Amino acid sequence: MTYLMSLFLIGLIVGMVAVASNPAPYFAALGLVVSAGVGCGILAGHGGSFLSLILFLIYLGGMLVVFAYSAALAAEPYPEAWGGWSVIVYMLVYMTGVVVAGACMWGGWYEGFWVMESFKEFMVVRGDTSGAAFMYSFGGGMLVISAWVLLLTLFVVLELTRGLSRGTLRAV
Amino acid sequence: MTPTHFSFTTAFILGLMGLAFHRTHLLSALLCLEGMMLSLYIALSLWTLQLETTCYSTAPMLLLAFSACEASAGLALLVATARTHGTDHLKNLNLLQC
Numbered sequence: 131m132t133y134l135m136s137l138f139l140i141g142l143i144v145g146m147v148a149v150a151s152n153p154a155p156y157f158a159a160l161g162l163v164v165s166a167g168v169g170c171g172i173l174a175g176h177g178g179s180f181l182s183l184i185l186f187l188i189y190l191g192g193m194l195v196v197f198a199y200s201a202a203l204a205a206e207p208y209p210e211a212w213g214g215w216s217v218i219v220y221m222l223v224y225m226t227g228v229v230v231a232g233a234c235m236w237g238g239w240y241e242g243f244w245v246m247e248s249f250k251e252f253m254v255v256r257g258d259t260s261g262a263a264f265m266y267s268f269g270g271g272m273l274v275i276s277a278w279v280l281l282l283t284l285f286v287v288l289e290l291t292r293g294l295s296r297g298t299l300r301a302v
Numbered sequence: 303m304t305p306t307h308f309s310f311t312t313a314f315i316l317g318l319m320g321l322a323f324h325r326t327h328l329l330s331a332l333l334c335l336e337g338m339m340l341s342l343y344i345a346l347s348l349w350t351l352q353l354e355t356t357c358y359s360t361a362p363m364l365l366l367a368f369s370a371c372e373a374s375a376g377l378a379l380l381v382a383t384a385r386t387h388g389t390d391h392l393k394n395l396n397l398l399q400c
Contacts, residue, residue, distance in 0.1 A: 139309040142344075146313040149337045150320025155329040162333055162340070165313070169344050172306070173351070181347045181362060188366060189343075193336065193373050200329060200377050203384060224319070228312055238303055258347075261356030262363060269360050276367040283371040290378040293385070 135175045141168040143228055151220035154209030155201045159194065166190050180259040306348060313341040328383060328390045332376045339369040 145165030149158050166189050173182040210217060265273050317338035324330045346362040380390055387394045 136305065139305055142309050142341075143312050143316070146316040146320075146337050146341070149333055150316045152320065152324050152326065152330060155327055155333065158330055158333045162337055165337060166340055169340060172309075172344060173347050176306075176348060176351045178347055178351045178359075181350070181359065184363060184366065185343060185347075188370075189340070193370065196373070196377060197329075197333065197336070200380055203381070220323075224316060228316075231312065232308065235303055235308055239305060257354070257356045258350065258359040261350070261359035264357055265360040265363065268357070269364075272360070272364055276364055279371055280367060283374055287374055287378040290375075291381050291385075 131175070135172065138168050138171045138175065141165075142172065147221060147224045147228070148212065151212070151217050151224060153212055153214070153217050154206065156209050157211055159197050159201050162197070163190065163194060166194070177256075178258045179256060180262060310341045310344050310348070314338055314345070317341060325392055328380050328392055331392075332373070332380065335376065336369070336373060339365070339372070343369075 142165055145161050145168060148161030149165065152158075153161075166185065170182045170186045170190075173179075173185060212218065212221060317334045320334040321331055321338070324334060343362050343365055346358075346365055350356075350358040350361070383390050383395070
């Protein structure tokens with residue numbers, strides 16, 4: 131289990147290096163998919179199965195489909211992969227930085243606990259599953275605020291992409 | 303510092319450096335912003351799971367709702383830029399500024 135979790139942690143860093151090293155948006159989206167999938171593995175390994183499921187369904191299923199569509203919208207004929215010179219220089223610089231930072235921290239590691247047995251307060255169901263239900267009782271104010279923010283964002287998006295004589299896009 | 307803390311902190315800093323140094327595509331900057339939000343989600347979830355408090359497990363889901371707002375506003379700006387300028391290169395946003 132320790133080896134598998136170490137592999138997941140290294141995969142998270144490598145995925146973020148692949149996003150941050152400035153390739154074409156196709157390949158950056160691929161790196162973000164790898165990083166999100168590995169993040170699901172990390173959360174499941176720590177015992178948060180419901181949070182891992184939320185990350186997998188909402189993040190990978192909702193946002194990255196939209197990002198793939200936008201990458202197709204902003205397409206270019208010869209996309210630059212990780213083999214190009216500027217990208218490979220960025221990747222080497224970032225990986226060197228990560229290795230140097232890890233070497234500076236090298237003496238101070240201690241073994242964290244990987245898998246949780248159960249939470250203290252709930253014994254029947256998993257703790258994160260029942261803790262998410264607090265959003266409907268004690269966290270009702272934040273639930274109302276976030277629903278309001280999502281509704282506001284809908285109108286912001288509609289006004290940004292309206293296009294006719296009113297709004298922000300009058301040129302089209 | 304456990305390896306887990308080092309890992310998501312490094313992921314956040316890498317996303318921030320990519321957002322700061324990217325100068326070509328607007329979509330690459332948005333992807334770096336999404337990567338930062340992903341590392342923040344993992345950080346909040348691990349905070350819940352390692353402190354064994356169930357009340358805090360609503361925090362990463364509210365963060366996910368706000369990051370959905372941020373992603374949709376950014377993609378709307380991307381569509382607006384692609385319709386007015388014809389491309390999403392950040393270099394073209396400096397041309398003919400008034």
